[in-house]
Amino acid sequence: MTALRSAIAAAPAPHSAMQQAVRLLKDAVPHYTWVGIYVLEGNELVLGPYLGKPSPHTRIPLGNGICGAAATEKATIVVDDVNADPRYLACSIETRSEIVVPIMRGDQVLGEIDIDSDQPAAFGASDRALLEPVAAMLADRLAED
Ligand code: SME
DSSP: HHHHHHHHHHHHSHHHHHHHHHHHHHHHHHHHHHHHEEEEETTTEEEEEESOOSSSEEEEEESHHHHHHHHHSOOOEEESSSOTTOOOOOOTTTEEEEEEEEETTTTTTEEEEEESSSSTOOHHHHHHHHHHHHHHHHHHTTTTO
């Protein structure tokens, strides 16, 4: 967490802060198979930095997917079995579970951290405890734009 905090704060621009966060999160946790950040532009979530296989979902309208749901509900969503969730937009057939953490500034959604795992039910309280503070740090940087 200290490394993440320093890297996000020291990055020269919001985009590089997002890149650093994605890199450090991907390297830190073995079950994070795909790590990306979407930025809200109008009514669409636009894919920014990510690590993992290319996703077909580079622009997600707010009404769509687990990503859209998290932004609309302004709350973290954990899905233990993506194949059992009708909202799920598939990125890779190997993905089994997902967590989406909104990046919020006050009541405003700026974007979100999206993480997929090839393991079922990979995400729990420790992931929230890691990712929600990271989202808050990123909110401070994204608010600069
Ligand atoms: N699974 C997401 C789409 C993004 S990909 O996982 C990278 C969703 O259902 O919104």
